[in-house]
Ligand SMILES: [Ca+2]
């Protein structure tokens with residue numbers, strides 16, 4: 001009798017355990033941590049909300065990078081950058097390397113302004129450079145020369161400490177800046193997606209400073225970027241709390257024609273159900289980016305959503321710059337976001353008249369379609385830099401370069417296991433276009449009828 005009782009109790013306990021497990025795991029068999037993720041910030045709800053850089057850390061760090069000469073650029077670590085290959089950077093760079101006229105606001109943890117591989121691509125506030133009437137350097141004269149409310153804001157502003165000191169105490173901001181715009185061809189480090197660009201550095205987060213309002217710093221940062229003429233904003237952070245003030249700031253950027261590239265977040269959750277901001281504000285100038293691995297699968301740590309997340313880009317083990325002239329690998333939707341920002345710079349450099357809507361169209365309507373991404377993103381696509389530049393007018397890219405093939409290179413259409421990547425309709429027309437010519441040529445070239 002006693003043993004029957006024990007058996008019944010054990011049986012009931014087993015049944016209860018099974019039901020609990022079934023509830024915890026979703027239909028795909030993956031553990032569902034989304035509720036945990038959203039709960040983690042609930043404690044601050046009702047106050048000011050929080051904005052943080054995504055959970056990300058440096059995976060490994062090195063002072064020097066392996067010397068592998070590239071056919072295109074001579075930066076040592078370029079071969080380690082799988083994301084550049086997957087997103088078709090080599091062919092994109094045949095069209096453009098970007099332009100210093102394109103100003104990107106990197107709203108993050110600051111930057112190492114002396115980094116050997118980024119310093120040449122930093123934006124400089126024209127109102128805080130040169131000499132003042134007393135012959136002193138405007139960048140360091142202690143005067144708000146351009147009267148924008150910030151003293152000596154030559155490379156940007158630090159809203160955590162209300163100073164022009166942009167020191168990166170985390171590494172995240174330096175890493176993001178390098179992905180977007182590290183200098184190419186200087187025989188050092190890596191190459192950014194857009195090796196020519198002007199990076200405006202705005203610091204909203206510092207792990208060493210507590211009791212600071214990151215959401216307010218974010219809003220101030222966005223407003224600074226608008227005021228100072230950024231054309232693209234990169235925001236690799238966020239939080240689960242909606243903020244009307246932040247929404248208004250991004251909307252103001254929209255009114256000013258500014259593209260806002262935002263991380264989908266590393267909360268492991270479905271953003272269609274559990275929103276992540278600012279990526280999920282319903283505004284037309286936002287591109288929400290999730291992260292994928294070399295097999296073009298969205299990372300298990302990344303947020304996804306067929307309504308809220310626009311596109312996937314490389315985000316696993318991405319090599320980039322770190323403070324102190326060093327380099328290292330990081331993972332997350334932050335890194336993927338920087339890839340898309342870099343793409344936006346290339347498109348803008350190629351078509352200077354473009355506002356956010358055109359840039360967004362070029363990036364989101366091209367890319368490489370994939371059945372697995374169809375379950376995780378709105379466009380079913382991963383970033384393809386080359387296609388984003390060559391959304392076509394009968395085989396002619398935006399700057400008049402005839403597209404040359406093959407389009408289906410070794411990086412974009414590999415077959416892995418039994419999963420085939422599908423060619424999107426745009427890809428097909430691009431393919432047809434390239435078959436007409438094998439030589440790159442420009443409109444207006446004298447020998448424009450020369451083909452082989
Ligand atoms: Ca100033």
Ligand SMILES: [Ca+2]
Nearest residue numbers: 138143145152
């Ligand atoms: Ca000054």
Ligand SMILES: [Ca+2]
Nearest residue numbers: 075183188190
């Ligand atoms: Ca370099």
